[in-house]
Amino acid sequence: MCGIVGYVGERDCTEVLLDALSKLEYRGYDSAGIAVFEKDRIMVEKSKGELKNLREKINKEHKPDGHCGIGHTRWATHGEPSDINSHPHGSKRVSIVHNGIIENYKDIKNFLIGKGYTFISETDTETVAKLLDYYYEGDPVEAIIKTLNDIRGAYALGILFKDFPDRIFAVRKDSPLIIGVGEEENFIASDVPAILKYTRKYYLLEENEIATIKSDRIEFCNIHREPITKEVQVSNLDMDAAEKGGYEHFMLKEIHEQPTAVKTTISPRINNGMPDLSECGLTPEMLKNYRKFFIVACGTAMHAGMVGKYVIEKLARTEVTVDIASEFRYRDPIVTSEDLVIVISQSGETADTKAALHLAHEKGAKVLAVVNVKGSSIAREADMVLYTHAGPEISVASTKAFSVQMAVMYLLAYEMAYAKGTITEEECRRLTAELQKIPEMIEKTMECEDRCKYVASKLITATSLLYIGRGLDYTLSMEGSLKLKEISYIHSESYAAGELKHGTISLVTDGMPVIGVATQSDLLEKTVSNIMEVKSRGAFTITVCKEGTEFSEGVMDEVIEVPVLEDILMPLITVIPLQLVAYYTTVLKGLNVDKPRNLAKSVTVE
Numbered sequence: 001m002c003g004i005v006g007y008v009g010e011r012d013c014t015e016v017l018l019d020a021l022s023k024l025e026y027r028g029y030d031s032a033g034i035a036v037f038e039k040d041r042i043m044v045e046k047s048k049g050e051l052k053n054l055r056e057k058i059n060k061e062h063k064p065d066g067h068c069g070i071g072h073t074r075w076a077t078h079g080e081p082s083d084i085n086s087h088p089h090g091s092k093r094v095s096i097v098h099n100g101i102i103e104n105y106k107d108i109k110n111f112l113i114g115k116g117y118t119f120i121s122e123t124d125t126e127t128v129a130k131l132l133d134y135y136y137e138g139d140p141v142e143a144i145i146k147t148l149n150d151i152r153g154a155y156a157l158g159i160l161f162k163d164f165p166d167r168i169f170a171v172r173k174d175s176p177l178i179i180g181v182g183e184e185e186n187f188i189a190s191d192v193p194a195i196l197k198y199t200r201k202y203y204l205l206e207e208n209e210i211a212t213i214k215s216d217r218i219e220f221c222n223i224h225r226e227p228i229t230k231e232v233q234v235s236n237l238d239m240d241a242a243e244k245g246g247y248e249h250f251m252l253k254e255i256h257e258q259p260t261a262v263k264t265t266i267s268p269r270i271n272n273g274m275p276d277l278s279e280c281g282l283t284p285e286m287l288k289n290y291r292k293f294f295i296v297a298c299g300t301a302m303h304a305g306m307v308g309k310y311v312i313e314k315l316a317r318t319e320v321t322v323d324i325a326s327e328f329r330y331r332d333p334i335v336t337s338e339d340l341v342i343v344i345s346q347s348g349e350t351a352d353t354k355a356a357l358h359l360a361h362e363k364g365a366k367v368l369a370v371v372n373v374k375g376s377s378i379a380r381e382a383d384m385v386l387y388t389h390a391g392p393e394i395s396v397a398s399t400k401a402f403s404v405q406m407a408v409m410y411l412l413a414y415e416m417a418y419a420k421g422t423i424t425e426e427e428c429r430r431l432t433a434e435l436q437k438i439p440e441m442i443e444k445t446m447e448c449e450d451r452c453k454y455v456a457s458k459l460i461t462a463t464s465l466l467y468i469g470r471g472l473d474y475t476l477s478m479e480g481s482l483k484l485k486e487i488s489y490i491h492s493e494s495y496a497a498g499e500l501k502h503g504t505i506s507l508v509t510d511g512m513p514v515i516g517v518a519t520q521s522d523l524l525e526k527t528v529s530n531i532m533e534v535k536s537r538g539a540f541t542i543t544v545c546k547e548g549t550e551f552s553e554g555v556m557d558e559v560i561e562v563p564v565l566e567d568i569l570m571p572l573i574t575v576i577p578l579q580l581v582a583y584y585t586t587v588l589k590g591l592n593v594d595k596p597r598n599l600a601k602s603v604t605v606e
Contacts, residue, residue, distance in 0.1 A: 009185025017071035029073035030081035035088040036069030046086035072097035079122025091133040098125040100154035251395035259439035275415040284419035291338035301344040308409030315417035325352035337364035346401040348376020456584035467494040469517035480578030497530035510538035
């Protein structure tokens with residue numbers, strides 16, 4: 001969730017740390033801090049709020065002058081956002097930054113208090129810093145190993161020891177951390193964009209591997225102090241892709257990148273006009289023989305999974321269960337070695353989704369991961385991986401990741417249906433050809449942008465609204481509602497339109513906006529009937545529908561039309577106006593589109 005950076009080399013360490021942290025702001029945070037060796041002291045500066053607050057504080061009070069240090073952007077878990085609770089935390093001899101959660105920190109804290117230690121923050125992280133200090137007897141690696149034996153939970157740690165001013169120590173479990181490799185300088189970071197300005201080379205730090213990072217060399221060992229040799233990775237991320245490229249916000253840029261992202265994702269998986277997922281080891285024979293399919297994900301990725309469920313069941317006539325990852329592992333699911341569990345995660349680091357992967361393996365099932373980040377934890381641990389080649393998604397609100405996840409679900413459904421014999425080769429080729437047209441159709445759908453902006457102007461004073469739909473439209477209404485509420489802070493709920501009469505319609509008041517998604521031809525009449533029900537109770541009705549759809553006069557206050565596709569493919573373009581309405585509502589309210597309050601891009605803790 002939060003971001004870790006570290007630097008050792010000849011550059012101005014403070015400037016490198018602040019610059020690198022700025023590249024991780026998209027991950028979500030509520031405070032920031034750095035610790036830099038200044039001669040024989042570790043100088044710590046930290047501040048609540050945005051990174052600019054920290055920079056202003058440093059410029060006003062004291063700028064640490066050194067060449068080795070660590071930095072952090074915090075997303076509060078233990079203790080409120082404050083200067084005191086901000087990272088780094090430490091003692092006289094140790095300073096650390098930490099992503100994750102230490103589950104047994106209270107026991108450790110009580111133990112250390114009994115040993116005479118005092119605590120100034122409410123964080124779990126401070127207990128790790130003090131525990132490192134407790135075990136430190138001149139050998140940093142030994143202190144780290146003893147500390148790891150005591151703590152339980154998820155962690156990525158960047159550590160400074162006062163006696164070793166020329167190096168950083170790093171270790172991780174369940175939270176991501178990479179080691180950047182430069183020329184006479186090296187780095188640590190939570191994610192590649194933080195160091196792209198300086199290097200494209202990096203090592204992936206595996207679970208409980210300990211790294212010792214100096215400017216001229218990097219050493220790795222395991223918790224038994226056995227040396228480890230690792231392979232250098234090279235990032236192919238485009239620096240320009242991590243910048244706004246002339247757009248006002250990352251979210252708008254990423255909405256407009258969807259045609260390219262979808263094309264880049266599906267094109268390599270189509271061979272001679274047919275879907276081909278063999279790159280990940282998934283064969284038609286395997287798809288034919290699995291007993292049951294589970295799709296497990298969180299948030300927007302879960303909505304993509306719901307689209308996948310609908311399309312797979314309709315075409316392949318096989319049972320698919322979609323689970324919220326945070327519920328899957330606790331409901332004791334009936335998963336066997338004959339099943340395939342599909343986990344979807346943009347970052348590949350989502351904690352609950354990763355836990356679901358582990359549970360699936362415990363039950364003997366194979367796991368297919370649909371992720372966007374190469375080398376991520378989920379990608380490395382899954383049996384098979386389908387990468388969604390969307391490029392970096394910086395805005396917290398996911399847009400292009402959702403579209404490429406859906407696109408992969410369609411390819412999977414087509415290949416599965418053909419393998420099971422529920423569609424002919426001719427039909428599979430036709431569907432695949434239609435999918436290849438989607439990038440162009442998304443471009444055409446973007447023409448509704450001005451219309452979406454106008455509709456958004458009608459929502460900015462709303463305190464609550466509803467999204468409704470049926471079938472695939474219901475899934476899209478869930479995604480539209482999530483987008484609006486997470487960035488505009490307007491309370492919004494989505495409901496299956498047919499459920500309105502079972503209680504929800506009591507919420508409708510005069511002037512309340514209700515957004516109906518109505519693109520499914522066989523359900524259109526019923527959905528329109530539900531929209532009329534809320535209209536008759538005073539709702540301000542907005543409908544997203546296919547071009548040329550006709551309604552009775554006075555039923556719809558506003559209409560947003562999208563191009564006509566066959567019903568099963570409509571989610572791939574219907575999502576565009578829903579994203580744009582959420583975006584422009586937020587812009588018109590003057591809020592921070594890319595970094596909404598309380599949210600993080602990559603949820604690496606439960």
